[in-house]
Amino acid sequence: MIRNRKLANQLFGLFALLCAGVWMFPLYWAFVTSIRSEQNVVGGGGVLPDEFNLASYIDVIFRTNLMRWYVNSVGTAAITTAVVLLFGVMCAYALSQIKFPGRRLLYGVVLLSFMVPPQALYVAQFILMNDLGQVNKWGGIILPQLIVPVVIVVYKQFFDAVPKELREAAVLDGASEFKLLFKVYLPLNWGITTALGIVTFIATWNEFFLPFLVVTSETQMTIPVGITQVNDAFGVAYARIMSVALLAAAPVAIAYLIFQRKVTEAVMISSGIKG
Amino acid sequence: MSLQSRRRKANLTAMVLIAPFVATFAIFFAYPTLKVLQLSFTDSPLIGDGNWIGVDNYVRLLGDRLFYTSLVNNAYFVLLTVIPTTAIALGIALMISRLRGRLQALIMVLFFFPYILPVSVVTLIWTWMLDFQYGILQGVFTLFTGKPVAVFKNPHWVMPVIAAVTIWWTNGFNVLLFLAGLRNIPTDLYEAAKLDGATAWQRFRRVTWPLLWPITAMVLTLQLILQLKIFDQVYLLSKGGPFNSSYVLLLQVYREAFQLDHGGYGSAIAMTLVVIIVIFSVLQFQLLRVVGRR
Numbered sequence: 001m002i003r004n005r006k007l008a009n010q011l012f013g014l015f016a017l018l019c020a021g022v023w024m025f026p027l028y029w030a031f032v033t034s035i036r037s038e039q040n041v042v043g044g045g046g047v048l049p050d051e052f053n054l055a056s057y058i059d060v061i062f063r064t065n066l067m068r069w070y071v072n073s074v075g076t077a078a079i080t081t082a083v084v085l086l087f088g089v090m091c092a093y094a095l096s097q098i099k100f101p102g103r104r105l106l107y108g109v110v111l112l113s114f115m116v117p118p119q120a121l122y123v124a125q126f127i128l129m130n131d132l133g134q135v136n137k138w139g140g141i142i143l144p145q146l147i148v149p150v151v152i153v154v155y156k157q158f159f160d161a162v163p164k165e166l167r168e169a170a171v172l173d174g175a176s177e178f179k180l181l182f183k184v185y186l187p188l189n190w191g192i193t194t195a196l197g198i199v200t201f202i203a204t205w206n207e208f209f210l211p212f213l214v215v216t217s218e219t220q221m222t223i224p225v226g227i228t229q230v231n232d233a234f235g236v237a238y239a240r241i242m243s244v245a246l247l248a249a250a251p252v253a254i255a256y257l258i259f260q261r262k263v264t265e266a267v268m269i270s271s272g273i274k275g
Numbered sequence: 276m277s278l279q280s281r282r283r284k285a286n287l288t289a290m291v292l293i294a295p296f297v298a299t300f301a302i303f304f305a306y307p308t309l310k311v312l313q314l315s316f317t318d319s320p321l322i323g324d325g326n327w328i329g330v331d332n333y334v335r336l337l338g339d340r341l342f343y344t345s346l347v348n349n350a351y352f353v354l355l356t357v358i359p360t361t362a363i364a365l366g367i368a369l370m371i372s373r374l375r376g377r378l379q380a381l382i383m384v385l386f387f388f389p390y391i392l393p394v395s396v397v398t399l400i401w402t403w404m405l406d407f408q409y410g411i412l413q414g415v416f417t418l419f420t421g422k423p424v425a426v427f428k429n430p431h432w433v434m435p436v437i438a439a440v441t442i443w444w445t446n447g448f449n450v451l452l453f454l455a456g457l458r459n460i461p462t463d464l465y466e467a468a469k470l471d472g473a474t475a476w477q478r479f480r481r482v483t484w485p486l487l488w489p490i491t492a493m494v495l496t497l498q499l500i501l502q503l504k505i506f507d508q509v510y511l512l513s514k515g516g517p518f519n520s521s522y523v524l525l526l527q528v529y530r531e532a533f534q535l536d537h538g539g540y541g542s543a544i545a546m547t548l549v550v551i552i553v554i555f556s557v558l559q560f561q562l563l564r565v566v567g568r569r
Binding site: 012013016017019020021023024026027029030033041042047083086088091094095098099100101103106109113114115116117119120121122123124125126127128130143144146147152176177178181202205206208209223224225227228231238241242244246248249252253256257260263264267268271 | 399506549
């Protein structure tokens with residue numbers, strides 16, 4: 001009986017692995033394609049890798065603006081994340097810890113802004129970026145992405161939960177609000193900061209529509225927009241296209257595989273599932 | 276220090292703390308929102324001034340065939356993605372929750388992985404998988420329809436295929452939510468049910484499903500709102516074609532405002548989408564409140 005149970009569990013595990021394998025097949029196939037020569041790719045080769053040819057990787061690295069796109073993506077995503085977190089934590093701290101007139105109104109507006117889809121505003125964002133001279137600049141990619149209401153909501157929730165005694169003791173010692181925020185509340189909730197940072201960074205890194213509208217110059221593109229140009233540059237050349245796609249995915253993918261626990265936790269915190 | 280001056284100082288500190296966010300919010304969120312609203316009542320080009328024309332744009336929408344096509348396609352896409360992705364995610368989560376230890380972690384990583392990919396990586400890979408001449412999945416199409424199918428040039432296949440690609444890409448997020456929900460169900464409930472001789476199906480029907488319902492409701496409404504905002508995948512895979520069979524609202528906003536230089540009319544379509552999403556968001560909010568989440 002028990003042996004049967006164990007066997008059933010093992011079979012179930014095998015079945016789960018098979019399902020996950022099928023789910024991952026597109027990525028496997030992209031990889032197999034990327035390490036073949038172009039002739040072999042369209043030559044009806046089998047499902048198994050039969051060649052280890054890095055020519056297309058070398059080609060896309062040296063003959064496209066991939067490196068520029070990396071720099072643009074890392075730069076814009078890092079700046080956006082830093083600004084969103086800094087402005088967000090300051091505002092959330094005030095909302096949570098200081099009784100000032102208008103705080104209910106401000107929080108209400110933050111909650112309301114959840115409902116407005118950012119994509120619907122892109123026409124006006126583009127006009128604004130044009131007026132500010134930010135088209136084809138990092139500013140045009142960063143500025144419209146600075147409003148992430150969930151950051152304020154999550155920080156506020158966690159600040160609300162910090163015991164009041166801590167604050168009273170610090171105030172008696174003569175600590176200012178700024179000191180309280182940056183020396184007590186922020187370090188106490190360091191996990192939240194990394195979680196929100198991860199989620200904001202991935203969202204900005206992956207954003208397609210906005211940079212697609214604001215950037216037309218190939219050297220100013222971010223990764224998700226830039227790699228769609230490779231199609232046009234090479235024509236039908238799937239080994240190269242798969243190489244560029246995998247290279248584009250690599251940084252966040254590797255970071256995810258290393259910090260996967262942290263990332264899943266981050267996604268859960270920012271969706272309000274786990275406190 | 277008097278109470279009053281202390282309060283004044285606190286207010287001042289609060290103002291300094293909220294100022295950066297409030298300023299960016301006003302310039303890069305509130306202003307664009309009002310601007311789109313205002314533009315929707317004008318005949319402005321994308322860049323430059325136009326005339327106030329009242330509700331003419333909205334009246335024009337009522338007679339715009341492409342607008343109806345887009346609305347219907349948005350609804351069709353919601354139908355094709357929301358319930359299937361919820362069901363698939365629930366199935367995968369139930370499967371993962373039965374596993375233990377490292378195998379569980381590994382399987383979860385594999386199913387979540389596509390979620391962290393940029394949309395254009397996803398569409399490039401699937402364009403290759405489904406390539407008419409050399410795509411590896413054409414074998415599957417040949418098996419069922421007898422011949423290869425140029426899916427993104429076929430009005431019947433284009434939306435279901437874009438929906439499938441979208442589910443593959445975003446499903447991991449829903450799996451995660453369901454797994455969190457399953458973990459919160461106390462195990463003694465299952466043991467009690469088992470002692471009472473409940474079958475696996477009865478345990479799911481009487482314990483898992485009702486206790487998981489808050490999460491299911493949340494996934495359904497989150498997906499509904501998310502899928503109404505589809506643009507990226509459609510633009511990258513089919514550009515709305517063939518014969519507008521995959522045209523959606525945001526694609527029409529893009530075409531009107533950025534390609535035809537009709538900033539005013541494009542804004543009116545965008546406002547319609549805002550209204551639709553606000554309605555569903557209010558519904559979602561009420562639902563989540565009923566369900567009793569924080």
